[in-house]
Amino acid sequence: MIYEFAVYDMFLPSIALFTFGLIYRLSRYAFTYRKTARPEWRKRPLARRAFLLIDSFIHAIIAAAKKSRVDFLVGLLVLHTLGVIPLLFLLSHHVAWWSYYFPPYQALSFLAIPTSATSSSLTVTAPLQPVSGMSFKFVNTIWGPLTVVLNGDVLAVLAIVATAFKLADRVVAKVKHRLQRVNWGDFSALILLLFILVTGYMATHHLPFGDVVTYKNVLGLHILSAELLVILLPFTKFFHFVFNFWFGKLHEVYDIWRRGL
């Protein structure tokens, strides 16, 4: 029931609502634009500018690694770099999902990550060809023996622990330090993310029970909560992933170029 609702009823509405939200958010940027006189740029060599373009995307990471080691380790490295990003885009199940809706995505199938360490042998040695209407070797990846650690189980556990840590960190910031910047939106976003990660892990392992009905319900909850995230994405902090990170960094590049750093 939940599964069918998530897969067949909510998919298109969630995409439509996401698109509406995206247009709404982006139009706010367009409507607040004003043309003004600009200062003269400081002249710098092209090589310097090229360096700054790359540096702009990494200097915040360097700064975090130096001064906020826990945040760097948990937030950036574990939650983002090892957890959510590879899971979302490279977990073999997700590669199949992306490829179904967007066939060119198959091009990334050689990077697909297996679901568990026990399936890692398939990625290098077994000449396994999935037999289905979309049979391509999405499990035959380049990761080789690395899949012993680079697999869905390990990454999901890391992402779950990191998300739980971030939640606890927010509680401490709110309760102990009474920081007003921590709000309901932080908690709800992290709880939703945690729910998606946990239900995804449970569905993969047919938890809590091995029967088909439970499996489909848990998987349905996983898909449904992911669709909820997609709907909420333009209206919440999750939007950083789609737009704010790129806009912010590119504006920063423009700003430091004109100042000639």
Added chain:
Amino acid sequence: MSVQEAIRSVLREVDPVRLHYLEGCVSCGLCGPHCPFYYADVKYEPVNKAEEMRFIYRKEMTFAGKILGELVGAKLPRDKEDLERIREMAYRCTNCRYCYQTCPLGIYSGELIMMLRQIIDRVGMTPSCLTVLKDVEVSGNFPNGLISAWNEALKRAQEAIGGELPLDRPADLIYLPWLIEAILTPEVIVDTVKLLDKLNLNWSMPSKPLAIEPALGTIMGDKKARKVVFKRIVDYVKSHKGKAALLSHGGTPYMDLRFELPFVLGERAPFKVIHVVELLHEMYSEGKLNLKQDGVKVTWHDPCKMARGGGLIEEPRHLIKATSKQYRDLPKGIGMYSHCCGGGTGISLMAEEGRRMLRELLGELISSAKFCEELEKDHLVAVKNKVDEIEESGAELVVTGCSTCIHTINKGAKKFGKEFKAVHIVSYLQDYLP
């Protein structure tokens, strides 16, 4: 102006970049440890200060905020207590731009904090010591106390070159010292004049001050005041046919006139704005400036507005390295990652030492507000971090290019018993010219 009017007038200036600053934050808190005031109290982390502006923005400019209110972090200041909290947050920021450089999403919390200062100014709650100075600056009628400090600096400069100063003459290079330099670091004006005279350039300077520290309207969020002062400066340089305005103050005046002026006046100035470091570096690179070398243990402190805000990172280092084999960088970060001295964007003027100096010149106009006394404690925490870092470098001399930094670092060195001294680069180079 009522609170509602003040808020709406400030929000009318939201553009795509400010919209990104308002909407894009994920509250990761990475900006915190890079803010000079964070070490006084965690609540002063940039994101937490900027959240005050986000509360207001959400309530006024988002559907969710209008409907759901505080549930989605949307609220307006309700009473004087709220406004006082906002003012406290707004004046625990030197606008040093370090939060911007360390934000993973390129969000400049300082810009939102400046929007808070605009609201505070429009409801008439800017600390009175700043308001008095700004009003004087806008009027252009400087009280006798300030004029005597200016005249004394010019007199010393004239004695130093042993001839008439080229005052109010048309010239390629118009040197623009500010009153604040005459008050805090008069030797910088004297040494810049000596340098310009020695280099035999076609230059002149105003006989009367054009501004206290242009523009004081910038640091307290009064855009009209800023525009009046900028226009006065542009008109002066234009009427004296200057091809470039030369500044020795590398704080807010440099960054503002160099990079913000077109946004304020709606057009580019018909002349360049350069810091004396740029002039000297260009001459040194072209072989027109020879420097002697010795072994003094020296370091360079990057003023935030010159480095992160102005792009002048390598130039001063080239010059100083040419004079000393014992140059060393500061250990905790340089250039884009340099630590603020804790005195910029009006903070040093409100701190005890700054107010005392101004009170001596302006008398009772400068009050001893409780707000400023509380600020002093937090300011000193920021200053101590800076002077500790300088001490760690082992430098005997810290060279910089901003009068506010010199004043703040020397004050900190004295307060915390450090051996080093801060000097302006034009003063430092006097001993290394042939």
